[in-house]
Amino acid sequence: MKYMLLIYNDPAQQPKFGTPEFDQFMTGYFAANERMKSDGVLIASEALQGVQTATSLRRKAGKVETMDGPFAETREYLGGYYVIEAPDLDAALTYAALIPSADFGTIEVRPLMDYNPAG
């Protein structure tokens, strides 16, 4: 099954660039990436730019409304994701636990919808 590991965190809680904590944080990400690649489970992975770059859009009564910032008023924002292929939820959770942001944010694990173009 394919799972998306969605990384939510509060940017204020994230280690600051240039600190030893930040280096450790990045080392953790490199290690997680390497492990997912060498296990052959990694399908895709991206990090998003900061939430201050977000623009949200909705259509109301046929009219497009565009606004600054993310839609939801929360402290934890989507910061990036992995898409992995794992045999079951437990395996997916094991990979999710490798993501360093789990120390101060939340990793949400969701199975992808399974479309079969053949039928």
Place this chain on the structure above:
Amino acid sequence: MPQAIPGPAHAMAAAALLDRTMQTDRSRLVAILSASLRDISLAEDVLQEAAVSALTHWGRNGTPASPAGWLLKVAQRKAIDRLRKTSRHSRVTEALALLTNDDLMPDKDFIPDERLRLIFACCHPALEPKSRVALTLRTVCGLTTAEIARAFLDADTTMGQRLSRAKAKIAATGIPFAIPGPDQWAERLNTVLTAVYLIFTTGYVNRLDETRDLCHEAEFLARLINQLRPDDPEIEGALAMILLIGARRFARVSPNGASLPPDEQDRGLWDADKIAEGRHVLETAVRRRAPGPFQIKAAVADCHMSHPGPDWPQISVLYAALWRFEPTPVVGLNGAVAIARAGDLTRGLSLIEDFKEALSDYQPWHAARADLLARSGNVDAAREAYGQAIERATTDADALFLRRRLNEIR
């Protein structure tokens, strides 16, 4: 020459045999089918269809040598048919491969017991705690939705929806029907045993006129898990705890309906066989020298039954050990009470205050504080605390007990 004459006697024999087989083997069949289909709803559906077929086939052709094996084979065939019709998912292909591979199909005379895998799926931490309990009672213990709803004071439809949501989540998210590996074992086992304990405590406070006694179901589950995974000290600890607390069940309420703490109970009403078995199981667990929260809780239950009264110094040591595994306010509260009852009232009372905020709506916090205040001679404060406790009492028995205590200090 086999009897092949269909008739009412055949039909009745078939129905009786089917009834008995479904009673004794249903959970094992659901477990095997769920493990290969990775879908409890589908497993239950195809087993139900197989049971309907059994009624006609057995009535017409006579009953099979292995009724459970017959049901399993037919249910698997029905599952294959269904999956072929609706094969939209890649997961389905895997299930089909499993089902159609004869090497993996159990011999019809030997049905392996896969119930532990089913239990770990039902008690997966990705499900809500209440759903874990409900699903385990439904699939492993075979309670009806109505029986589970009654035990948790829910409407049938609410409980039915809860069960379907949980089954759907297991199928959709790929929760495995698997026994966790060593790195996840301790945490996942604790989740399973916690669900079993929750079943037990729900039964403990329920009235005894329920059709299915949840204390009995919890004991059954603990024994089953212990049998399927022998020699695990925490499983033994959970079983011992259920036996030791269960032994006091019929003494926990006074003839006028008020709750009684263990040191005020009529010891003659304690179940001596359960105590003996519980102590034996606990000793076996402790000899394995791998302490854990359930063993400690079982030891606490045992110490409450010491002669001539509870062994409070030992209980306070046990709560200090439990705190290392479970640093929760409730464990802290119980530890504070044990310290006070062991002799250090002042320290116990001051420790209780540490949990004031976390437990401000928890009746036992107010009741424990009231009791310790009364013991330290602070009568007015004790009265007020009993008043707070009575307001928060969740059962009539607890309210009666607290009122009696309040009257005793007047």
